[in-house]
Amino acid sequence: MKLVIERREISSALLRFSAPIASIAVALFVAGFLLLASGVSPLAAYKEIIIESLGSLYGLSETLVKTTPLIFAGLGVSLAFRMQIWNIGAEGQIYVGAMGATWVALFSGIQNHWLMMTAMFFAAFFCGGLWAGVAGFLRARWRVNEVIVTLLMNYIAILWVDYLIYGPWKDPKGFNFPLTAQFGDAARLAEYFNTRMHSGFFLALFCALLLYLFIERTVWGYEIKVIGSNQKAAQYAGMNTGIAIFFVLFLSGAIAGLAGFSEVAGLQHRLQHGLSPGYGYTAIIIAWLAKRSAIGVVIVSFLMGVLLVGGDSLQLLWQLPVAFVYAFQGLILFFLLASDFFIIYRVKRVKGIAHA
Amino acid sequence: MLEILLDATVRAGTPILFATLGAIINERAGIINLGIEGLMLIGALAGFSGTYLSGSLLVGVLAAFCATFAAGSIHAFITVQLRGNQIVSGLALTMFGIGITALFGKEMVGQTIVGFKRLAIPGFSQIPIIGRAFFNQDLLIYFSFLLVFLIWFFFYRTRWGLGVRSVGENPAAADTCGFSVSKYRFLAVSTGSGLVGIGGAYLSLASTPMWIENMSAGRGWIAVALVIFAGWSSPKAMLGAYLFGGITAMQLRFQAMGTTVSAHILQMLPYFFTILVLVISTLRLQKGASQQPEGLGLPYDREDRK
Numbered sequence: 001m002k003l004v005i006e007r008r009e010i011s012s013a014l015l016r017f018s019a020p021i022a023s024i025a026v027a028l029f030v031a032g033f034l035l036l037a038s039g040v041s042p043l044a045a046y047k048e049i050i051i052e053s054l055g056s057l058y059g060l061s062e063t064l065v066k067t068t069p070l071i072f073a074g075l076g077v078s079l080a081f082r083m084q085i086w087n088i089g090a091e092g093q094i095y096v097g098a099m100g101a102t103w104v105a106l107f108s109g110i111q112n113h114w115l116m117m118t119a120m121f122f123a124a125f126f127c128g129g130l131w132a133g134v135a136g137f138l139r140a141r142w143r144v145n146e147v148i149v150t151l152l153m154n155y156i157a158i159l160w161v162d163y164l165i166y167g168p169w170k171d172p173k174g175f176n177f178p179l180t181a182q183f184g185d186a187a188r189l190a191e192y193f194n195t196r197m198h199s200g201f202f203l204a205l206f207c208a209l210l211l212y213l214f215i216e217r218t219v220w221g222y223e224i225k226v227i228g229s230n231q232k233a234a235q236y237a238g239m240n241t242g243i244a245i246f247f248v249l250f251l252s253g254a255i256a257g258l259a260g261f262s263e264v265a266g267l268q269h270r271l272q273h274g275l276s277p278g279y280g281y282t283a284i285i286i287a288w289l290a291k292r293s294a295i296g297v298v299i300v301s302f303l304m305g306v307l308l309v310g311g312d313s314l315q316l317l318w319q320l321p322v323a324f325v326y327a328f329q330g331l332i333l334f335f336l337l338a339s340d341f342f343i344i345y346r347v348k349r350v351k352g353i354a355h356a
Numbered sequence: 357m358l359e360i361l362l363d364a365t366v367r368a369g370t371p372i373l374f375a376t377l378g379a380i381i382n383e384r385a386g387i388i389n390l391g392i393e394g395l396m397l398i399g400a401l402a403g404f405s406g407t408y409l410s411g412s413l414l415v416g417v418l419a420a421f422c423a424t425f426a427a428g429s430i431h432a433f434i435t436v437q438l439r440g441n442q443i444v445s446g447l448a449l450t451m452f453g454i455g456i457t458a459l460f461g462k463e464m465v466g467q468t469i470v471g472f473k474r475l476a477i478p479g480f481s482q483i484p485i486i487g488r489a490f491f492n493q494d495l496l497i498y499f500s501f502l503l504v505f506l507i508w509f510f511f512y513r514t515r516w517g518l519g520v521r522s523v524g525e526n527p528a529a530a531d532t533c534g535f536s537v538s539k540y541r542f543l544a545v546s547t548g549s550g551l552v553g554i555g556g557a558y559l560s561l562a563s564t565p566m567w568i569e570n571m572s573a574g575r576g577w578i579a580v581a582l583v584i585f586a587g588w589s590s591p592k593a594m595l596g597a598y599l600f601g602g603i604t605a606m607q608l609r610f611q612a613m614g615t616t617v618s619a620h621i622l623q624m625l626p627y628f629f630t631i632l633v634l635v636i637s638t639l640r641l642q643k644g645a646s647q648q649p650e651g652l653g654l655p656y657d658r659e660d661r662k
Binding site: 166 | 390394430434438439440441443444445447448449450451452453454455456458459460462569570574577578580581584618620621623624627628630631634635638639642659
């Protein structure tokens, strides 16, 4: 008896829909062994994650707080994915976006709330966009690998923000902690129900809707899709792929930069060290799991929000490092890639000698 | 002064050298591995734990090799057997590596071991300027010199090396010639990953003999960029790695001298230079005949053969 791999003629919709769910389930199962190995009962841990993140109104609000930056960053990364461009630099774009918004909040002197919000919004948008735009330019002009450039720029962005908050922007009344002064009331987004939830969440949903319309209902969105599926055909049809690559990376970084805006304006009200605990990296998984759909990004961001809130409580209860969530996310991706194989191929048992 | 700087250059460049060599073996076989950063961390932790538990540095290095060989096999299985997306799988490996080392490294934080000691080669170590940097180092550094030669020899003087190169250049042709594409690719990815792990172990066994969470600090990504700089050749990888060792050494030197420039700005330099070097080497690559393996990044399916 022998195993033979053959390609499926059609991959069923059911299979395609259930594969991501199955891969998360298997990842949970395998992560259980990691938890066991570090002396934590997996069932207790998973129960804790669900109760902490969804079991109360407060928990749910915390989950939405974490979901907000993930939606922005996930949308940004998935937009680039649409064109087969890899934006691995969402983390850095969040930092420079937050930096732009902070600059406006602290030094522009604007008093009017709406004017302030608009200025901070666009500052974050352009800072994030230009940051990714560097990689976009290098890729479009000289075909420099955008994966490495966007990634290395994360380190530069985080160090740059560190430089500012340890140096020129440090709060003089902050007891030497690495953070800026708190924003005034004009530079804060509205908060709801006495929780930390803020209007950035609705802004993120609105952004998802806009991006969906942009991709599905405009000529530019169409071009992005065409270039993503066949660059040569797109060039032949007269599309300027160079400009499109720059533009998409710019927009991708700009949207990720908005996560920085919503974090400083809605939640942290200052620029501080570690303002994003890796939202930009989680965004890559979100974009891959969501299979490029804007609505998918919202749903998966919520799932990851659950995981992050749960991860925080595991840290408090069992002193598990926060980075444990990364191991789990890596596992999800591994199993997702494996499940893709079973969508395209099937493994058949053949009796006797196979002529393959 | 120059002598000290050169010595610091070699010591700072060695972990990057191991990682770049490992990445070259991966990419020569046609598989992009973006998991280098995670593999370095796994190697660093496995190396440290191995030495801490056994008291032997050799056991630590072997543990680092075996652990990253195993972790690299995950990437190999997904990209070679399952033909999965190489970029996503590599990123997954990096995340997995960061997470799992944070989880299992908790016990090792704050523990101490006796790291690798310098071993002067009589005579040679007295050579002015370069003697100290190249002939008064620890065993792992001597091993890295040997490895640069061995990898060159392997690729250009052995049948197996030819096999690795051909499955990377043109897997369909290699398959026709009777080389097993999946076997060569799988072993190249896992063995290459093992070497990356030794680079990680250098960090925790020689550079600073302790375990710190996330101690590779982006060196894995620098290595990924250096592969392009090196044009997929091991002797040039050595040059590239020491270039970055030099920048790191100078940055530390500046800090020690107490310049007014912020430490954060100085720490940006290696990343900034990596991007610069990447741009320059990409431009150079397009001018001349490209040394990039033709089949890099493409999964091989026999049924697609034309």
